[in-house]
Amino acid sequence: MRTLYLALKYLAVLLWSAFVIFPFLWMISTSFKTANAVTGGAKWLPWLQFEPSLSGWQSLFGGVGGINILKPYANSAIVTLSGSAIALVLGTLAAYGLSRFTFKAGPLKNGDITFFFISQRIMPPIVLAIPFFLMLRFLGLLDTLPGLILIYVAMLMPIAVWVMVDFFNSVPRGLDEMAWMDGCTPVTTFLRVILPNALPGLVVAAMFCLIFGWNDFFFAFTMTFTEVQLLPVSIVALNSSVTPWWSLSAAAIVSVAPLAVLAFVVERFLSRGGLAGAVR
Amino acid sequence: MYRQKYIFLLPGLLVLVAIILFPLLFTIRVSFSSWDVYNPGLNWIGGENYARLWEDARYWEALTRLSVLTVGTVLLQYTLGFALALLVWRDIIARRFFRVLFLVPMMTTPVVMSVIWRTIFHESLGPLNPILDAIGIGAQPWLSQAGHAFAAVMIVEVWQWTPFMFLLLLAGLLSLPNEPFLAARIDGAGPIRTFLSVTFPMMGAISVGAILIRLIEASKLMETVYVLTSGGPGTSTETTSYYIYIRGMRDFQIGYSASLSLTYLIVMSVALTLIAKALIRLMVKDRT
Numbered sequence: 001m002r003t004l005y006l007a008l009k010y011l012a013v014l015l016w017s018a019f020v021i022f023p024f025l026w027m028i029s030t031s032f033k034t035a036n037a038v039t040g041g042a043k044w045l046p047w048l049q050f051e052p053s054l055s056g057w058q059s060l061f062g063g064v065g066g067i068n069i070l071k072p073y074a075n076s077a078i079v080t081l082s083g084s085a086i087a088l089v090l091g092t093l094a095a096y097g098l099s100r101f102t103f104k105a106g107p108l109k110n111g112d113i114t115f116f117f118i119s120q121r122i123m124p125p126i127v128l129a130i131p132f133f134l135m136l137r138f139l140g141l142l143d144t145l146p147g148l149i150l151i152y153v154a155m156l157m158p159i160a161v162w163v164m165v166d167f168f169n170s171v172p173r174g175l176d177e178m179a180w181m182d183g184c185t186p187v188t189t190f191l192r193v194i195l196p197n198a199l200p201g202l203v204v205a206a207m208f209c210l211i212f213g214w215n216d217f218f219f220a221f222t223m224t225f226t227e228v229q230l231l232p233v234s235i236v237a238l239n240s241s242v243t244p245w246w247s248l249s250a251a252a253i254v255s256v257a258p259l260a261v262l263a264f265v266v267e268r269f270l271s272r273g274g275l276a277g278a279v280r
Numbered sequence: 281m282y283r284q285k286y287i288f289l290l291p292g293l294l295v296l297v298a299i300i301l302f303p304l305l306f307t308i309r310v311s312f313s314s315w316d317v318y319n320p321g322l323n324w325i326g327g328e329n330y331a332r333l334w335e336d337a338r339y340w341e342a343l344t345r346l347s348v349l350t351v352g353t354v355l356l357q358y359t360l361g362f363a364l365a366l367l368v369w370r371d372i373i374a375r376r377f378f379r380v381l382f383l384v385p386m387m388t389t390p391v392v393m394s395v396i397w398r399t400i401f402h403e404s405l406g407p408l409n410p411i412l413d414a415i416g417i418g419a420q421p422w423l424s425q426a427g428h429a430f431a432a433v434m435i436v437e438v439w440q441w442t443p444f445m446f447l448l449l450l451a452g453l454l455s456l457p458n459e460p461f462l463a464a465r466i467d468g469a470g471p472i473r474t475f476l477s478v479t480f481p482m483m484g485a486i487s488v489g490a491i492l493i494r495l496i497e498a499s500k501l502m503e504t505v506y507v508l509t510s511g512g513p514g515t516s517t518e519t520t521s522y523y524i525y526i527r528g529m530r531d532f533q534i535g536y537s538a539s540l541s542l543t544y545l546i547v548m549s550v551a552l553t554l555i556a557k558a559l560i561r562l563m564v565k566d567r568t
Contacts, residue, residue, distance in 0.1 A: 009367060009372070010372075012363070012367060013364075013367050013368070013372070013378055015366060016360075017378065017382075020381055020382065020384065020385055020438065020439070022400075023393060023396050023397060023400060023439070024384075026396065026399070026400055026407055027396045030399065038405060039405065041404070041405060041409050042358070042406060042407035042409075075473065076444070090291050090292035090295055091292055091416050092290050093287070093288045093289070093291060093292060094288060094291070094292030094293060096288050097285055097286075097287075097288025098288075098289060099287035100288075101285035101288070101289075103285070103289060105331055110564075111455060113293070114290070116296075117292075117293075117296065120296065120300055121496065122496050122548075122549065122552070123300070123444070123545070124499070124521055124541070124544065124545065124548065125498040125500060125502075125521070126500075126502065126521040126524045126528075126541055126544075127304075127307070127310055127541040127542070127544065127545050128300065128303065128304070129525070129528065129529060130307060130310070130528050130529075130534055130537060130541070131304060131306050131307045131310075132303060132536060133529070134303075134306070134534075135299075135303050135306075150299065151299075153299070154295070154296060154299035154300055156297070157292060157296060159297075161292070172396070172489040186284040186285060186287075186288075187287060189358030190288070207462060211386075212389060215388075215390060217389070217391040217503050218502065218503060222525075222529055223375040224447055231389075232389050232392055233389045234394060235391070235392050236391050236392075236395060236507060238395075239395045239398065239507060240410065243399070245399055248396075248399070248534060249396065249399075249496070252392045252395065252396055255389055255392050256387070256388040256389055256392055256393070257331055257389065258395065259387040259389075260388060261382045262385050262387050263380045263381075263387050264380055266383055266447065267379050267380045267383060270379065270426070270447070270450060270451055
């Protein structure tokens with residue numbers, strides 16, 4: 001009975017692992033193929049089933065039938081990092097304010113303001129696409145990096161506020177009060193006392209901002225045409241009826257690799273129990 | 281008490297209001313105009329767009345399809361995610377390895393992985409059909425038939441987002457106190473009994489949270505469809521977002537698509553609020 005239970009348990013875990021790994025193995029294998037190896041039906045093993053070639057990887061730097069991936073890569077990094085950084089600064093400040101002081105604007109109180117921030121995540125991107133498009137066109141920021149950064153700030157700030165409000169609520173108020181008694185103003189209290197203690201929350205918030213920023217396709221796709229191309233857009237552009245699968249796979253690997261590493265960070269937080277509070 | 285408190289709140293609030301609230305109000309105004317590629321500009325045509333929308337069968341079909349797809353995938357993700365979280369919760373070898381592995385898909389870019397999935401589903405060159413052939417199921421016309429394409433979208437969504445359910449539920453499991461489990465063991469409860477009357481009730485609140493977050497995110501579904509099937513074959517996998525995208529960003533019927541997207545926003549908000557209320561009543565025993 002117990003053996004059967006264990007056998008089923010490991011079988012289930014292994015089956016799901018296989019399902020998770022399947023696309024990754026396929027894309028790694030495909031990235032070393034050539035046209036011949038792709039058109040002859042599905043093959044997995046280099047040397048045994050097909051002669052491996054580096055042409056897919058070379059095409060990332062402007063080879064035949066590929067894309068030059070450096071520019072989109074840099075664009076994606078710039079937009080994601082600066083969007084996340086600005087969203088994190090604004091979001092952390094707002095979250096601290098909402099967690100420590102009472103605000104009132106007519107019938108609206110702290111809870112309503114917090115809900116306004118977080119509720120932006122409910123908004124389907126398509127609803128915002130047209131007004132964003134017209135707004136950026138009006139500002140002359142369509143198809144530019146600053147325009148995209150602006151959009152990403154709006155998209156990522158709700159995440160930062162959501163994580164940080166919860167986090168600050170769990171930091172004891174005594175810490176603030178002590179600093180006030182020592183003559184600190186709220187601003188210096190925040191900078192000298194609270195911020196250094198807020199690192200775990202900031203890490204989680206930053207991580208979520210990076211994931212959602214780097215993985216966004218929709219806004220990168222609708223708000224740019226030719227001048228500025230982000231990584232996901234340039235990869236999807238390869239996706240046509242005569243897709244060069246090898247270039248596609250190589251590009252996909254470099255695109256998802258940096259964030260896949262974050263899985264380790266998340267797991268560390270999980271094991272230490274630090275995530276339960278942060279994700280509610 | 282302190283003037284300075286506004287230094288914290290206002291920058292973020294003003295930025296968000298400027299970037300989101302004003303454009304949204306503008307959209308409401310645009311939805312009462314016939315702004316399109318031939319006549320750009322804000323004229324006033326009353327509720328004509330909304331009358332047209334009421335008659336637009338393709339829109340309502342897409343909305344129905346989206347609802348089925350959303351509820352279906354989220355239920356699958358919840359069941360699988362919960363099962364996986366229970367599997368790697370305690371006594372299993374290489375626990376941390378499996379935890380990391382199970383989290384990886386949610387870190388990957390959905391569109392990029394969808395492009396890869398599209399090659400996997402390829403009927404003659406992809407790796408999936410040979411495997412199905414070998415285990416006796418036979419090759420399937422994955423992306424060229426309506427039902428299959430629908431299933432393909434669901435498979436990709438489950439692959440991508442079950443890890444998110446897994447993450448939240450595992451975090452919940454790890455934060456549970458130990459005493460109820462000891463009590464259950466002393467009372468001689470078996471694993472199934474323990475799950476039904478101890479684990480599951482204690483996971484009620486976090487389950488509702490996880491399901492709601494996923495329902496919200498899944499109801500925006502469009503990128504996977506765009507890459508995998510382009511809404512096809514025909515319009516058989518078209519979701520609401522994708523249909524609005526076609527009307528607005530491709531046909532450039534700005535006025536009409538504004539009315540479509542506002543209706544979509546309202547329908548989604550109402551539906552999600554009702555679901556949230558029902559779930560909380562159903563699954564959260566004591567609301568503290």
